[in-house]
Amino acid sequence: MALDDSRKTRxxxxxxxxxxxxxxxxKVTGRARFGADMVAPGMLTGRILRSPHAHxxxxxxxxxxxxxxxxxxxxxTRADFGDVPDHVADIMENCLAGEKALYDGHAVAxxxxxxxxxxxxxxxxxxxxxxxxxxxxxVDEAMKPDAPVLHEGRQQETVPAGMSGNVISxxxxxxxxxxxxLAKADRVVERTYRTAAVHQGYIEPHxxxxxxxxxxxxxxxxxxxxxxxxxxxxxxxxxxxxxxLRVTASEIGGGFGGKTTLxxxxxxxxxxxxxGRPIKMVMSRSEVFRASGPxxxxxIDVRIGMTREGRITAGFAELRFxxxxxxxxxxxxxxxxxxxxxxxxxxxxxxxxxxxxxxxxAAYRAPGAPMATFAxxxxxxxxxxxxxLDPLEVRLMNGADEGTKSSYGPTYPAIGLKATLEAAKxxxxxxxxxxxxxxxxxxxxxxxxxxxxxxxxxxxxxxxTVTLTEGNPxxxxxxxxxxxxxxxxxxxxxxxxxxxxADTGSLGQNEVTHGSRVTFSVGxxxxxxxxxxxKEMCRRAAMVWGIDEDAVEWExxxxxxxxxxxxxxxxxxxxxxxxxxxxxxGPIAGHHEVMAEGAGVSFATHMVDVxxxxxxxxxxxxxxTVFQDAGKAVHPSYVExxxxxxAVQGIGWALNEEYxxxxxxxxxxxxxLDYRIPVASDLPMIDTVILEIPNPGHPYGVRGxxxxxxxxxxxxxxxxxxxxxGVRMTQLPMSPPRVLAAIQTxx
Amino acid sequence: xxxxxVTTKINGDETEFLCDAEATLLDVLRDELGLTGxxxxxxxxxxxxxxxxxxxxLVCSCLMLGAEAEGRQITTIEGxxxxxxLHPLQKKFIEMAALQCGICTPGILVAAKSLLERNPDPSExxxxxxxxxxLCRCTGYDKIIRAVMDTAADMRRAS
Numbered sequence: 041m042a043l044d045d046s047r048k049t050r051x052x053x054x055x056x057x058x059x060x061x062x063x064x065x066x067k068v069t070g071r072a073r074f075g076a077d078m079v080a081p082g083m084l085t086g087r088i089l090r091s092p093h094a095h096x097x098x099x100x101x102x103x104x105x106x107x108x109x110x111x112x113x114x115x116x117t118r119a120d121f122g123d124v125p126d127h128v129a130d131i132m133e134n135c136l137a138g139e140k141a142l143y144d145g146h147a148v149a150x151x152x153x154x155x156x157x158x159x160x161x162x163x164x165x166x167x168x169x170x171x172x173x174x175x176x177x178x179v180d181e182a183m184k185p186d187a188p189v190l191h192e193g194r195q196q197e198t199v200p201a202g203m204s205g206n207v208i209s210x211x212x213x214x215x216x217x218x219x220x221x222l223a224k225a226d227r228v229v230e231r232t233y234r235t236a237a238v239h240q241g242y243i244e245p246h247x248x249x250x251x252x253x254x255x256x257x258x259x260x261x262x263x264x265x266x267x268x269x270x271x272x273x274x275x276x277x278x279x280x281x282x283x284x285l286r287v288t289a290s291e292i293g294g295g296f297g298g299k300t301t302l303x304x305x306x307x308x309x310x311x312x313x314x315x316g317r318p319i320k321m322v323m324s325r326s327e328v329f330r331a332s333g334p335x336x337x338x339x340i341d342v343r344i345g346m347t348r349e350g351r352i353t354a355g356f357a358e359l360r361f362x363x364x365x366x367x368x369x370x371x372x373x374x375x376x377x378x379x380x381x382x383x384x385x386x387x388x389x390x391x392x393x394x395x396x397x398x399x400x401x402a403a404y405r406a407p408g409a410p411m412a413t414f415a416x417x418x419x420x421x422x423x424x425x426x427x428x429l430d431p432l433e434v435r436l437m438n439g440a441d442e443g444t445k446s447s448y449g450p451t452y453p454a455i456g457l458k459a460t461l462e463a464a465k466x467x468x469x470x471x472x473x474x475x476x477x478x479x480x481x482x483x484x485x486x487x488x489x490x491x492x493x494x495x496x497x498x499x500x501x502x503x504x505t506v507t508l509t510e511g512n513p514x515x516x517x518x519x520x521x522x523x524x525x526x527x528x529x530x531x532x533x534x535x536x537x538x539x540x541x542a543d544t545g546s547l548g549q550n551e552v553t554h555g556s557r558v559t560f561s562v563g564x565x566x567x568x569x570x571x572x573x574x575k576e577m578c579r580r581a582a583m584v585w586g587i588d589e590d591a592v593e594w595e596x597x598x599x600x601x602x603x604x605x606x607x608x609x610x611x612x613x614x615x616x617x618x619x620x621x622x623x624x625x626g627p628i629a630g631h632h633e634v635m636a637e638g639a640g641v642s643f644a645t646h647m648v649d650v651x652x653x654x655x656x657x658x659x660x661x662x663x664x665t666v667f668q669d670a671g672k673a674v675h676p677s678y679v680e681x682x683x684x685x686x687a688v689q690g691i692g693w694a695l696n697e698e699y700x701x702x703x704x705x706x707x708x709x710x711x712x713l714d715y716r717i718p719v720a721s722d723l724p725m726i727d728t729v730i731l732e733i734p735n736p737g738h739p740y741g742v743r744g745x746x747x748x749x750x751x752x753x754x755x756x757x758x759x760x761x762x763x764x765x766g767v768r769m770t771q772l773p774m775s776p777p778r779v780l781a782a783i784q785t786x787x
Numbered sequence: 788x789x790x791x792x793v794t795t796k797i798n799g800d801e802t803e804f805l806c807d808a809e810a811t812l813l814d815v816l817r818d819e820l821g822l823t824g825x826x827x828x829x830x831x832x833x834x835x836x837x838x839x840x841x842x843x844x845l846v847c848s849c850l851m852l853g854a855e856a857e858g859r860q861i862t863t864i865e866g867x868x869x870x871x872x873l874h875p876l877q878k879k880f881i882e883m884a885a886l887q888c889g890i891c892t893p894g895i896l897v898a899a900k901s902l903l904e905r906n907p908d909p910s911e912x913x914x915x916x917x918x919x920x921x922l923c924r925c926t927g928y929d930k931i932i933r934a935v936m937d938t939a940a941d942m943r944r945a946s
Contacts, residue, residue, distance in 0.1 A: 058884070064880075067889030068881060074823075077817075242890075244828065292888060295888075325830060681927075688928070721915040725929050
């Protein structure tokens with residue numbers, strides 16, 4: 041039977057059910073240990089001194105008074121690190137500034153002291169002589185030829201001569217002839233859209249506990265999405281052997297991409313090396329906002345043409361992203377993903393990566409895609425409504441399908457976009473009546489999903505219970521999914537498997553928990569590791585029975601003679617094989633190491649009803665439904681949770697959240713009071729519909745689900761607000777003053 | 788600087804500690820007493836991750852001084868289960884997948900328990916407003932609200 045057929049007909053025993061997560065009790069009782077919850081004997085408190093300027097040359101740092109303060113055990117500046125390899129140079133610069141402070145909050149020095157109070161006092165005693173420089177925080181301003189330039193010599197050859205040095209690179213994707221396509225349209229919408237920088241907003245601030253000895257051995261406890269990445273990067277910065285640095289991931293209190301890089305860890309290790317003591321560092325919330333990664337802000341021009349029947353004749357978007365003080369705004373993925381939901385003859389996207397005096401953008405859930413999608417899905421909605429066409433029908437007419445050459449190059453295998461649109465069309469939400477000042481919006485969204493380096497180990501204990509060891513922090517229930525997959529493959533009960541997230545010394549390299557890769561990649565490796573263990577158990581049974589190992593197969597948790605010629609033996613269960621393992625050749629384990637490929641893309645359609653108060657401009661979300669392709673939902677509750685969480689982060693991005701900078705280049709809202717993420721009373725229930733169009737690249741059909749859910753909401757809500765007010769909203773957030781102004785001026 | 792001697796009751800146990808005058812109750816719980824189930828998400832009373840009850844009243848422990856605990860009865864997440872028996876809210880949160888990363892969970896459970904003690908039959912709107920001071924970035928609140936309402940219904944049936 042071909043893989044495709046078996047995937048459609050396979051009957052699962054555990055996958056698709058909703059068991060309790062194995063780390064549940066620890067997390068509801070307060071026992072789970074997060075980044076800041078660890079202590080070590082003799083540990084010191086580490087604290088960072090941060091730049092009060094948006095852009096300044098550091099002429100001199102005098103740490104002598106701080107060093108002389110009683111209770112201060114070490115002070116560290118950039119000078120302690122010396123030269124670092126190129127591939128980690130920007131990360132080093134972000135962890136501690138060298139010649140220039142590049143944004144408000146940029147780290148310039150660090151201390152270790154016997155108490156937080158002494159550490160705070162020591163920071164005040166560090167004297168930094170700054171030469172304040174002109175700054176720029178807006179992407180369009182930063183691209184002007186006369187803008188203050190952050191870096192010399194970073195501009196790439198893709199950028200035409202004469203542009204500001206802040207413009208780092210240009211990318212382009214697409215096919216066909218835009219102008220010819222637009223000429224065939226009955227109407228062309230041409231607009232500029234803007235989105236604000238927003239923060240991932242994880243509730244747990246960055247934290248670590250570092251120990252480093254004079255002989256170059258280190259131990260790190262850290263809240264991160266990828267402890268192997270932390271190990272490799274710290275080793276490169278500090279000149280350590282990777283094998284001498286053991287990194288253990290704490291439980292992680294949210295990441296959403298923001299914990300895929302470093303901020304504190306190399307500094308903590310250096311403070312430990314200098315002081316000879318363990319160092320604990322925990323960011324305050326204001327440090328999290330000022331100095332850890334928000335996402336890029338964007339300015340996007342769109343031109344899309346449509347016939348009056350609804351066929352898109354051409355689509356063009358030019359995306360300008362500022363990603364903070366170093367290159368790397370997610371404009372490439374934005375440019376690749378914006379039109380990915382459509383089957384277009386003529387499509388082109390251009391992206392510009394621009395630096396400004398803001399904190400370095402870190403990944404945020406589907407980096408780059410929500411902004412691009414906001415602009416493009418808004419323009420498509422405007423065209424459809426302008427012709428009086430049904431926005432779902434227009435998307436079905438133009439939607440990508442199996443065999444479509446995508447806007448970013450590849451031709452799609454089986455995908456679920458149209459299934460999500462059909463489900464949306466059939467859902468009662470679509471035809472529910474709306475009241476005064478209310479509007480309904482829809483939008484589609486896409487994310488690539490990812491595989492990457494993965495290493496797992498599966499050990500059979502003598503009593504027949506199983507430990508699965510994996511190397512990806514459990515950010516939202518992945519232990520449950522892995523436990524289910526291992527139990528499914530082995531044919532044993534869920535509660536006989538325990539999944540452990542191991543330190544870097546226990547397994548081969550594991551890629552960061554990002555790209556919606558874990559359930560796909562670690563799940564894939566778990567299946568293969570279980571297959572290896574089953575093969576070995578079949579071999580042991582064959583040995584006991586005295587038959588050829590090829591004549592034994594694994595079924596329902598037991599080895600069985602296969603076929604009529606294998607002989608008649610009663611099945612030998614996993615428990616029985618485990619019990620006699622030491623007599624049949626020793627311990628039994630399976631492991632698998634792979635650079636996982638075949639992550640299937642995931643599409644979603646979101647539908648939202650809003651009510652806009654015409655007197656205040658405030659928008660209330662009345663009803664929200666997510667339709668998304670999960671390939672195969674391993675634990676449907678946590679799949680729903682990903683859909684709901686992404687949608688609500690998108691609601692925050694659409695309506696409230698924004699980094700607000702003053703003319704002085706300083707961040708004005710570095711706290712949860714003024715940077716308002718959605719709270720329970722802002723929201724209705726978030727309904728979900730899980731579609732399952734199997735991923736051809738996975739034995740169960742699994743697709744990653746974590747990121748797609750934040751891609752459609754910005755546009756869906758903008759389309760709903762535009763429908764409710766009759767005014768097209770082109771700038772996020774659609775905060776009450778902005779909506780009110782738009783209503784009053786007609787846009 | 789002399790430290791302040793405080794005698795208090797935490798999760799039913801007589802507890803004494805010494806604290807600096809500026810130490811918050813949250814600092815004392817986490818750093819002096821090792822009760823790290825109470826989390827610090829902001830330190831400014833905006834996120835609710837540090838929720839505890841003081842003489843039955845729901846407070847952000849980051850907004851109260853350790854010295855103010857003198858003579859009070861403090862309850863933290865560590866006092867919610869009785870031995871190995873979970874509180875119905877704790878059980879329901881696991882059963883209904885009302886947590887993802889789990890960092891806000893202790894604060895939300897403490898706050899939700901406090902609600903149900905006052906109002907055993909809250910409406911959805913009442914639950915949403917009561918928990919409006921507890922930020923969760925993972926779940927979109929849907930499963931949290933359902934879990935609280937479901938628990939309330941179970942507890943009403945059981946009583």
